[in-house]
Amino acid sequence: MAEICTEHPHLCDDLNSDSWCRSEKAEIVGHRFRYQQPLTSEQQYNLIMLFEDYKACISKAANIEHIKYREKESDRMKGVITAQRELKRLARATRNDSNPLLSFYHWSRFGDEQALQRFMSAKQEGKLNTPELLIALASIEVKYDLEQTRQTLYRALSLYENDDNIDTEVFPTLVTISLEQEKYAQAYIWSIVAEEYEAHIEGNDKFSWAQRFNLNTRQLQRVADDIIDALDDGNFSASQLGLTLI
Structure with a gap:
């Protein structure tokens, strides 16, 4: 991950820079590096899952106070804000996607009845x-x-x-x-x-x-x-x- 961040800083700059959530952060950076826009439906779903994991981790880390190093708190909050922003962006982009994984995501997270209908239709179609x-x-x-x-x-x-x-x-x-x-x-x-x-x-x-x-x-x-x-x-x-x- 360090090499990617050195050569492509734009893939990492909006994430926390300290050692917290290293594996979650590495997964996001790796995904960003491997896949170019526009992403396929499955790639978007995978990125959503990665950001959900990252958000859960970095939100917990952001609540840990550093008496001496307040900039670390700010750095982690940057990661929280990025995760929130990306999840909202991806949710908007995939709201009407017929991919079964994305349909289930919108049903399970937002109670979207139309998404549930798409998911159950996929079941009937053997998908x-x-x-x-x-x-x-x-x-x-x-x-x-x-x-x-x-x-x-x-x-x-x-x-x-x-x-x-x-x-x-x-x-x-x-x-x-x-x-x-x-x-x-x-x-x-x-x-x-x-x-x-x-x-x-x-x-x-x-x-x-x-x-x-x-x-x-x-x-x-x-x-x-x-x-x-x-x-x-x-x-x-x-x-x-x-x-x-x-």
Whole structure:
């Protein structure tokens, strides 16, 4: 990043210059360097996500007072202002974009009903075919159809080529769905998987479930291990792993 900023200072000047939020800042600078205007819809979406991460980080940093170095506070506020400005600019530019990722963004952040309609139309057209899009769909389905949500999340997991970039929030969601459906063996399995991926589960009490509902914990541990291995190899299949029978 330092080399890019030296040779192309305009890509970095509106971001904070100290060491805070280094990785978030580097992602933005790298994106700016790689992609020239005008950006594609997907590139705009990715930049929005990068600025959301950067804003969350730099806003926290900006609240840290420096008694000796007040200019650092000012420098970080510059980053906050840049993030706010860029997010507003990108939101305006993509308001009517039919890209499913951008449609979901406008629905989830601003409650844009037309954006939701575009997103659901994309579903009907078979365009929701990546893990990220299916997880977004599941966040809508969970409000009215738990079983359909489960199947959507299973499909999302099946599309990962390995476990490097898995959205680990899927696992706590599957635990919650299983508990709501009173499928305690499923909840036990997914709580193990969640722990493996260090995904936090509020009120995780799998040992209590096992005792109360007389669960075969050895068998369920084997299933969980098989799931973890399948995710690692990029060949997760709910039916092949026997999840549909538990």
